[in-house]
Amino acid sequence: MKNKTQNRHIYWNPYFGGFLLGILIIFTFYITGRGLGASGAMKSSVVTIVDDVSHEHAEKSAYYSKFISGDKSPMNNWIVFETLGVLIGAFISGSISGRIGWRVQHSPKITRRRRLIFAFGGGILFGIGAQIARGCTSGAALSGMAVLSTGGFITMLAIFGTAYLFAYFFRKNWI
Amino acid sequence: MGPLIPYDIIPFEWSSIIAIIIGLCFGFILEASGFSSSRKLAGVFYGYDFAVFKVFFTAAIVSLIGLLYMDYLGHIDISMLYIHPTYLWGAIIGGAIMGIGFIAGGFCPGTSLSAVAIGKIDAIINVLGIMVGVFIFSELYPLFEPIYNGYFYGNITLEDSLGINPYWFVFILTIVAIIMFAVTDMIRKRVKKVFY
Known part of the structure; x- marks a missing residue:
């Protein structure tokens, strides 16, 4: 049991992880001209939910209305796709190392x-x-x-x- | 010459697929570095685990050096890149609020997502909290608007605001980071171990 718990904590060397993350940032800037993000997708989700519940309210609000543009859904956005990727990538890494499971x-x-x-x-x-x-x-x-x-x-x-x-x-x- | 999508070398239609691939690598790196564990993340603030600090600054330095090199060699046009805009007090106040949120919740949005993917219930709650936070901000937007839009200095870099040569700055930052890495290792040895 003890051995198993310890094994679950075998992570990458932080310098290795940081190096790969740096390369990924360069690659992202090279391809898209901008960097990574995470909170943007949560903002898009909130805007979408508010827009679905009350379109009028979202239109009137000075903040939500910045992110609603005609027929295009706020979820159809670079950062939302990137975030889907984050979930998949983290799931793959967790599966390989056996870290998947519902827990607090x-x-x-x-x-x-x-x-x-x-x-x-x-x-x-x-x-x-x-x-x-x-x-x-x-x-x-x-x-x-x-x-x-x-x-x-x-x-x-x-x-x-x-x-x-x-x-x-x-x-x-x-x- | 990059960046490829703004220069139409890769057609815009590909951007969603590229976004998923980039996100996949991002999520994999975060999870494999242990960022799906809030107790590992919090370790940086109590001195028992400096992984956050090491990963974050290694990534920053690698990307800084890499982008400067690619600009120098003519592979990327640095003036075409998106520079995060500077809203002085927005950055300070927003950052301070995020700092308290970080130490209270143990996650930041990116790491929280990587923990959601492996089933951490605290991370799911944290993401819901972030969404509630965004909702509160949006509803109270008129209140926050002066700091959100005020004190705007444009999309400036340290070169503009400090008048510093970027090559020297990155060189000095790298030396400082290497010293800090050594210091954190010394601190960690003196701090009581925390097992999680």
Whole structure:
């Protein structure tokens, strides 16, 4: 049992993973002229849901209406296809290493319920922040840094800086 | 000469297929590097696992050096690339909110998706949270609009804002990163091990 649990944690060497990720970013810029992203697909999903529930409301809103264009669905978008790929790719990697399974991962010191509440709350904050900064860790920070974007560097420093500042208050959840 | 799709070397119709292939590689790399585990991700903030830091900065440096080289050798026109725009306070405030979200939820959107793919329930909840966050932002958009659209400096790079030579900057950043990698290894040895 112990051996099996340990085996599940055999991941790539971080420098190897980082090197391949860097090559992938170069390739993405070379082909498409822009970088990777992740939160964009969630925005497209929200816009689609709101548009389906109340088209009028989406049309009237100053924010949703930016992403609705006539007959084209907001889901018909580069980032949504990329995200489908992310799900498939992660599933393949997880299958190869036997990491697939329904579970909630949390520190033994906290309950499953507490972990899920914090996961949800953290998600809400991340969703709001990613809209204000026009991108998340992938789209703004990583892809921005690759082309020396000032905004990308500032976003990266703000994310990691604040997370370090607040790490103390959340320590019970992790260590 | 790249980028290929903006220059119509690859027809636009292919972009969806290319998007899926690129996403597939992205998801595979994230998952295989262990980013589908929130406890591994959070390790960077408590010093017991620096994988996030190493992967993130290795990727940034490799892509910076690679893009500069490809521009220098004439394979890619760097001026055609999309530069993430700089909205000063949007980046700072948005980044700060994301930072708190990161340490509370343990995921960022990309890593969360890779964890959803292997069935992590906390990640599914996290993605739902992100969508609720986007919804809240959109509904309260008039409130956020001044920081969202304000303090706009254009699609500037560090070369414009600091007047720094990009080649020297990347060189110095690489040296700093290598030193930081060594420092993180030393920190990790001193910090109590956390098994997850």
